[in-house]
Amino acid sequence: MAAEQGRVDPMHQFSIEPLFGTDHWSIAGYNIAFTNSALWMAITVVALLVFVWGGMKRELVPGRWQMAVESMTGFVDNLLAANVGPAGKKYVPYIFSLFMFILFANVLGLLPLGLLGVHPFTFTSHFSVTGVLAILSFSIVLIVGFWRHGLHFFSLFVPHGTPIWLLWLIPFIELISFLVRPFSLALRLFVAMMAGHVLLEVLSSFVISSANSGPLWGSVVGIPSFILMVAICALEVLVAGIQAYVFALLTSLYLNDAENLH
Secondary structure: OHHHHOOOOOOHHHOOOEOOOOOOOEEOOEEOOOEHHHHHHHHHHHHHHHHHHHOOOOOOOOOHHHHHHHHHHHHHHHHHHHHOOHHHHHHHHHHHHHHHHHHHHHHHOOOOHHHHOOOOOOHHHOHHHHHHHHHHHHHHHHHHHHHHHHHHHHHHHOOOOOOHHHOOOHHHHHHHHHHHHHHHHHHHHHHHHHHHHHHHHHHHHHHHHHHHOOHHHHHHHHHHHHHHHHHHHHHHHHHHHHHHHHHHHHHHHHHHHHHHOO
16 A cells, blocks of 8 residues: 555646646637646746846945856857847847746756645656747748848748758758747757656655665665666756756747848
């Protein structure tokens, strides 16, 4: 019985569940329940707003909070300057918001709040969320590209120096590569966050099951699994930052294509 209770379902943590009795809320037949995913999105937005608000003091000698916000802003500014050029300045608010939103979402989902009876929800482990972020970025790229270059934007699919005898093939390959961008952008973040959380849940089931099986198995399986869990938790914090950075970096590279073409 103890072993049965100690079993961990690694996929349960990704279940979207209605909260506060909103199960049957709907508009025009579409369910609009307020879910755990929506709750943690709201928490992420509030945490991000508080973080930015704390850095808007503009003190002559900045404190740690102001320094942290300015460092993040400077980081994004440098990222865009390196990948887009002077024209990238106007995209700083969007890329900063995108980067920080994903970073906060990833980190909040790793907090050990289960010790307090609260179960954090990592909504970036859902393809629907990362897909919306990717489509938003891709839409901005298309709008900027056609706004700045008009139909000349299609020259993006004909790289400079393409041989005439390959003009029937290269544009088609470039177009497919371009259209796959939002899918790969969303998939990369979704897979990275989901895989890490599944691995942590599996290891936690090893720890619980081995502890319920007695001191011998607890020592042989449980302790190594727990040590590995701690190491992977540290790695997940790193992955949380890297994935936010990669999403922002690729978005800036796509914006560079829209601004400067090839």
